[in-house]
Amino acid sequence: MKKILNLAFAFAIATTFVACSDDDNNNIAPTTGDLTVDFTGLEVLGADFVYEGWLIVNGSPVSTGTFTSVTFPQTYTVGIDDLQAATTFVLSIEPAGETGAEALAPAATKLLAGNFSGNTASVNSDNIVVDASGEIKDLGSSWGKYILATPTDNDDTNEASGIWFLDNANTPAIAGLGLPTLTDGWKYEGWVVIDGTPVSTGTFTYVDGADENAATSPYKGSVGNGPAFPGEDYVTGSAAGVDFPTDLKGKTVVISVEPSPDNSSAPFALKPLAHVVPADAMTFTVINMVTGPLPILSGSVTR
Known part of the structure; x- marks a missing residue:
């Protein structure tokens, strides 16, 4: 009888211990949580750069x-305290394999940003453009004009190749682009x-x-660098399998916003x-441009 009582007592103690252990496990707070990102319009950067997300x-x-x-949505595991305390999400473009102090903070090329409202942040690329007062603007109000001409040579038979x-409607000519000022880390092209x-x-x-390659362009003529505005004469050399000069009629003209530095041979x-x-x-003769295919990037972040 004594042996049976001892066994029963031991079983009761073991059952109580297991029950307490289960309760303790159920009460352990999670240390990580999921962050899901879903972006529209992002393109592959190539081998030298990566996208990186940041919580502020x-x-x-x-x-x-x-x-x-650039296939979305994507989900990442993040420390729960940081996830819950974050007020803002930022997406930047970073050099691949970056180490040291520079890897601890986003680069100047901050592409998307947005504040959390509850568990969701709506993000967009408006943060990369500002006006003269420093107020954030968007690219949707951009406008553009251009002319066909080849002022860097003396050949008047190839004017459609530049x-x-x-805007030369009046003298002197004025800027043909209405674009907001970009923040550090970005340039137009x-x-x-x-x-x-x-x-x-x-x-x-x-x-x-003038644009940055005005004096070093491999395509311009030998009579100066052209007017003090962005542009190009395609009168010497070749590109895309085409020998210059050529005829730009029927070709597509694009103004893009590029990360800087950038080593891509295609528009961002x-x-x-x-x-x-x-x-x-x-x-x-002045020709008007229209809104491009993608004046803004956007997306959502959920925690």
């Missing part, structure tokens, strides 16, 4: 991880798509000054302005 927690950035795939983003291949006209920050996803050069376009 008490004013400091906390990485949510890097990615290269494009300049200016002009393109002409020739037989399906985009060929750059050069990068620029200001619409009323943000394209606020575009236009197909009319087949009957007259040289030295």
